[in-house]
Amino acid sequence: MRKILTFFVVLIVGLLGLAVVLPGMVDWNEYKGEIASQVTKATGRNIFIGGDLKLSVLPVPTLSVEDLHLASVDGASDPDMVSLGALEVRVALRPLLEGRIEVDSIALVRPVINLELFADGRNNWTFAPKPAGADGAGAKPVPETALPQAAEAGETAADSSLAIVLKSVTIEDGVVSYRDSAKNQLERITGLNAVIAAETLEGPFEAEGRLTARG
Numbered sequence: 001m002r003k004i005l006t007f008f009v010v011l012i013v014g015l016l017g018l019a020v021v022l023p024g025m026v027d028w029n030e031y032k033g034e035i036a037s038q039v040t041k042a043t044g045r046n047i048f049i050g051g052d053l054k055l056s057v058l059p060v061p062t063l064s065v066e067d068l069h070l071a072s073v074d075g076a077s078d079p080d081m082v083s084l085g086a087l088e089v090r091v092a093l094r095p096l097l098e099g100r101i102e103v104d105s106i107a108l109v110r111p112v113i114n115l116e117l118f119a120d121g122r123n124n125w126t127f128a129p130k131p132a133g134a135d136g137a138g139a140k141p142v143p144e145t146a147l148p149q150a151a152e153a154g155e156t157a158a159d160s161s162l163a164i165v166l167k168s169v170t171i172e173d174g175v176v177s178y179r180d181s182a183k184n185q186l187e188r189i190t191g192l193n194a195v196i197a198a199e200t201l202e203g204p205f206e207a208e209g210r211l212t213a214r215g
Helices: 002-021 028-043 093-097 147-159
Strands: 047-049 053-056 062-071 080-091 102-109 112-117 165-180 185-198 205-213
Touching: 028 047, 028 053
Parallel strands: 102 165, 112 165
Antiparallel strands: 047 062, 053 062, 062 080, 080 102, 080 112, 165 185, 185 205
């Protein structure tokens, strides 16, 4: 779970870096193809953004997106490793300008997370960068003025990911499944509603909520 949170936070901070450079008037939906291409290069997984992508800086840096899907690996039982009905992220502005990352809130609406351990020892939650030149054809490039700062934002996020403060991560109506193909076992959690907070992505974590498991 920590790896998944780290992935989304690094992606979000990179996008917010672009929003600082090109706020407001930019139609970010025109760049969904390029954003998806960059995520694929970094993770080796295809990402699909079906809904509108919105980024704003004022009054609070905010990212919102609907219908988000992150693909699983070849041979997985489910085509998506992660899917979200909606995602909204709010980041504190002053710490961001000072080079620190304080996430005021992350809302994951109807998340479905499918984790799988294969009989050959592989799993679907280990990410590997995609070779250069794969995918991305025809995508609208992000404006050059934004690229250096966006890259810097991404690097900063990656380097300091463990220092990211998560004040509130809200999960609404989530589903988590874990499949062990070698043992032919499947565990499934439904109705996951929770609020999580952490001083860093390494913890300590505080969480409260409710879920249904094994009935």
